[in-house]
Amino acid sequence: MKTIVLGGGVIGVATAFYLRQQGCEVTVIEREPDVALATSFGNAGVIAPGYVTPWAAPGMPTKILKYLFKPASPLIFRPTLDPAQWRWIARWLRECDLERFRVNKQRMQRIAYYSRDCLHEFRSRHPFDYGRSQGYLQLFRSEYDVELAQPALAVLRDAGIAYREVNPAQCVDIEPGLRWARATPVSGIHLPDDEAGDCARFTRELRAICERHGVQFRFDTRVTSIDVHGGAVRGVRVESEAGGRPDGANGANGATGAAEIVQADSVVVALGVDSAALLAPLGVKVPLYPVKGYSATLPVIDDEKAPRAALMDESLKTAITRFGNNLRVAGTAELGNRQTTLREQALQTLMKVLDDWFPHAAAPTSAHFWVGRRPMTPDGAPLLGPSGIDNLWLNLGHGSTGWAMSMGSARVVADLITQRKPEIDLDGLTLARYGK
Missing domain, CATH: 3.30.9.10 (D-Amino Acid Oxidase, subunit A, domain 2)
Structure with missing residues (x-):
């Protein structure tokens, strides 16, 4: 299955890692020249x-x-x-409200504790200093x-x-x-x-592991829209930014600023705040x-x-x-x-x-x-899983706790895309909670 992950922060790169582990052909598209240069760059680093x-x-x-x-x-x-x-x-x-707070906090803790378990499992197989x-x-x-x-x-x-x-x-x-x-x-x-750790440093090391296992990264590339036909995703429209190659390598290859459609069987939106504007034309409203x-x-x-x-x-x-x-x-x-x-x-x-x-x-x-x-999000919990459009998936809305929730959120979304049952209950962690 050819899958595109939009976003090269810790959420996107972790998602790419688990998708590749489960046999998908994965491409990460990121507008910056490297991973973890936006929200993942300078956070507190706390995993609590x-x-x-x-x-x-x-x-x-x-x-x-x-x-x-x-x-x-x-x-x-x-x-x-x-x-x-x-x-x-x-x-x-x-x-x-107090009762809403208790419900929202429990939802956030559910994914955060699962994420820490995933991080520990990952670290046991891929030990490195961060x-x-x-x-x-x-x-x-x-x-x-x-x-x-x-x-x-x-x-x-x-x-x-x-x-x-x-x-x-x-x-x-x-x-x-x-x-x-x-x-x-x-x-x-x-x-x-x-615990705590340097999120940006971790993400850079995770990128290297992903690349060794065949994940492709396209840097200096901006997503202009998501290509949807017949209620299902077909790919994404992108433009390479000035000064960068579509594949993220050094040198010149093709016209700077060239637009193209990159086809895929599924797309994961992990663009943080910028996700809302990209999804809105499709009728997918994320608060x-x-x-x-x-x-x-x-x-x-x-x-x-x-x-x-x-x-x-x-x-x-x-x-x-x-x-x-x-x-x-x-x-x-x-x-x-x-x-x-x-x-x-x-x-x-x-x-x-x-x-x-x-x-x-x-x-x-x-x-x-x-x-x-x-x-x-207004209630604090992230938005994971289906978007309402076939083969278009969400992994966003983590607020200030993206690092703490990154590995678990990525594993959940990868499981859903590859039709595996997630290891935790997703009640209150999907877009469906805003439809009630």
């Missing part, structure tokens, strides 16, 4: 299935208002005239934030997920570098089974909106005063993750326009969090900043 959480949570609208005019804020709201933004917000507000660390520590600055976390903790307890509530001294025992912190947490939560996230990457200058693994400042919703000799500080949820513009307010929040917890770990002047567009 026990604490994947919908952005739509009880108390979140109030928290947005609380932080709206503060200089250091985990949330930035910039209203636009885009009707899609307001439709998305209306749906999101409905999902902030800056992996073990354990995840959440830090609370105030009792108010501890109170907001209670619904999420209840879900953890109900699911039997291993975690430990810790006091400030125990936080330092887990992360000794906190001895030099300028702030003091009121408490923390430690999830020993969660995605870009909630932008920011990160800073810095080299460690004092190992003793740096973190060992991954932490989350729960109050400012900012993660600090150790990748070998580098630190990644990532956070902020900006609901605004669709442009990837670095905002000074968000960057200042990142650097404040680093300075509060690990002031001597890295030099602020060495920070490399990044912003990416997270493809978020």
